[in-house]
Amino acid sequence: MASATAVTAAVSLSSTKSTSLSVPSSSFNKSFVFSHRRNVSISGKLSIVRAQVTTEAPQKVVKESKKQDEGLVTNKYKPKDPYTGMCLLNTKITGDDAPGETWHMVFSTEGLIPYREGQSIGVIPDGVDKNGKPHKLRLYSIASSALGDFGDSKTVSLCVKRLVYTNDQGEIVKGVCSNFLCDLKPGAPVKITGPVGKEMLMPKDPNATVVMLGTGTGIAPFRSFLWKMFFEKHEDYKFNGLAWLFLGVPTSSSLLYKEEFEKMKEKAPDNFRLDFAVSREQTNAKGEKMYIQTRMAEYASELWELLKKDNTFVYMCGLKGMEKGIDDIMVSLAANDGIDWLEYKRQLKKAEQWNVEVY
Numbered sequence: 001m002a003s004a005t006a007v008t009a010a011v012s013l014s015s016t017k018s019t020s021l022s023v024p025s026s027s028f029n030k031s032f033v034f035s036h037r038r039n040v041s042i043s044g045k046l047s048i049v050r051a052q053v054t055t056e057a058p059q060k061v062v063k064e065s066k067k068q069d070e071g072l073v074t075n076k077y078k079p080k081d082p083y084t085g086m087c088l089l090n091t092k093i094t095g096d097d098a099p100g101e102t103w104h105m106v107f108s109t110e111g112l113i114p115y116r117e118g119q120s121i122g123v124i125p126d127g128v129d130k131n132g133k134p135h136k137l138r139l140y141s142i143a144s145s146a147l148g149d150f151g152d153s154k155t156v157s158l159c160v161k162r163l164v165y166t167n168d169q170g171e172i173v174k175g176v177c178s179n180f181l182c183d184l185k186p187g188a189p190v191k192i193t194g195p196v197g198k199e200m201l202m203p204k205d206p207n208a209t210v211v212m213l214g215t216g217t218g219i220a221p222f223r224s225f226l227w228k229m230f231f232e233k234h235e236d237y238k239f240n241g242l243a244w245l246f247l248g249v250p251t252s253s254s255l256l257y258k259e260e261f262e263k264m265k266e267k268a269p270d271n272f273r274l275d276f277a278v279s280r281e282q283t284n285a286k287g288e289k290m291y292i293q294t295r296m297a298e299y300a301s302e303l304w305e306l307l308k309k310d311n312t313f314v315y316m317c318g319l320k321g322m323e324k325g326i327d328d329i330m331v332s333l334a335a336n337d338g339i340d341w342l343e344y345k346r347q348l349k350k351a352e353q354w355n356v357e358v359y
């Protein structure tokens, strides 16, 4: 694996705000991405942080909604009139012995898709379906911060798992859009819709505790959060809370963006915690498979204490199955305090503190 080398790109944000980017070159081919210093203008404002920090129960505190943000754009490009970007980079980021392939890809946007961290885009794959109609769009969580991997707000990145499965007839079937994307070559056009989604937007409070629970490609929105928190400098946002990432993958060769996250930990050891759950290689003390919720259970009381604070925000992304597994451990933790987890979760959701995007 390539070693992590810090590179800096300076970015000026309108006339009054400045933002800079300091990132490692890690597992995918960054010579293309981070080879030079850039000075570019970006239109659009970053959010002003007004959230309060208190230790009161979530339902009692009036907070500024992350969804009511001036400049937040949704559905700018619709399926009938998509934006056509260009693939700039596409690299496999899982090892050859990993079960399945995951690719990191960067598309040009010329700044015309003004997305926020936590949003998704739609992709319309080339070609037609079995009825001769154009394919329908598929949604993908954006894996880059709003500044993008090149730091110029002119690109959007995705983290895509190539879907290949055997059907009931024993035939090997390839997922239409994921295979289209994983096979894209630099220079190829790609039809993009969106941006969409408000559920996974970052909290505005820079002192928040942000617990991120991701399985596989569910890491995408968290890479985007973490770049903003730890690799970029924004005049009006300096993360000074705690970011705690739990990532569940099948094998160590499927660990996504590991070098980047380790670099973040080196840069901000007091503000970033990182825990992996490698399901097919690790077990807990009882010999059970190490799923993300199994790893979380090791920190159960600490996590529960964090969840009692009004500035703790939990985000979950990836496989649908993880939601129930995580609920199960929360039920028993809450019960220790005589709290009904499902009711408590409803309140957390209302306060935008429990955010789920699973598929």
Ligand SMILES: Cc1cc2nc3c(=O)[nH]c(=O)nc-3n(C[C@H](O)[C@H](O)[C@H](O)COP(=O)(O)OP(=O)(O)OC[C@H]3O[C@@H](n4cnc5c(N)ncnc54)[C@H](O)[C@@H]3O)c2cc1C
Residues within 6 Å of the ligand: 120, 138, 139, 140, 141, 142, 159, 160, 161, 162, 163, 165, 166, 167, 174, 175, 176, 177, 178, 179, 217, 218, 220, 357, 359
């Ligand atoms: C909000 C959102 C964000 C998403 N973000 C990402 C992301 O960041 N990265 C990512 O990789 N994906 C993401 N997805 C999933 C993505 O949208 C696609 O669903 C995925 O890439 C598969 O699309 P496809 O066109 O390749 O497969 P399709 O051609 O659409 O085939 C999928 C269909 O194949 C069938 N199928 C799938 N697996 C099996 C199986 N094992 N056995 C039998 N039948 C099966 C099912 O009917 C399934 O509906 C996201 C989904 C949502 C809703």
Ligand SMILES: NC(=O)c1ccc[n+]([C@@H]2O[C@H](COP(=O)([O-])OP(=O)(O)OC[C@H]3O[C@@H](n4cnc5c(N)ncnc54)[C@H](OP(=O)(O)O)[C@@H]3O)[C@@H](O)[C@H]2O)c1
Residues within 6 Å of the ligand: 100, 141, 161, 215, 216, 217, 218, 219, 220, 248, 249, 250, 251, 254, 277, 278, 279, 280, 291, 292, 293, 317, 318, 319, 320, 321, 322, 323, 325, 357, 358, 359
């Ligand atoms: N926003 C979204 O909705 C969104 C975003 C990104 C991705 N996705 C979707 O999420 C899925 C991620 O798949 P992937 O192939 O990228 O992941 P992957 O590499 O296969 O990793 C998934 C990990 O989760 C484990 N797992 C399986 N069942 C689980 C359960 N019930 N609870 C907790 N962990 C469990 C797997 O373990 P084992 O395999 O060892 O059982 C594996 O370690 C894809 O279907 C993708 O399309 C959705």
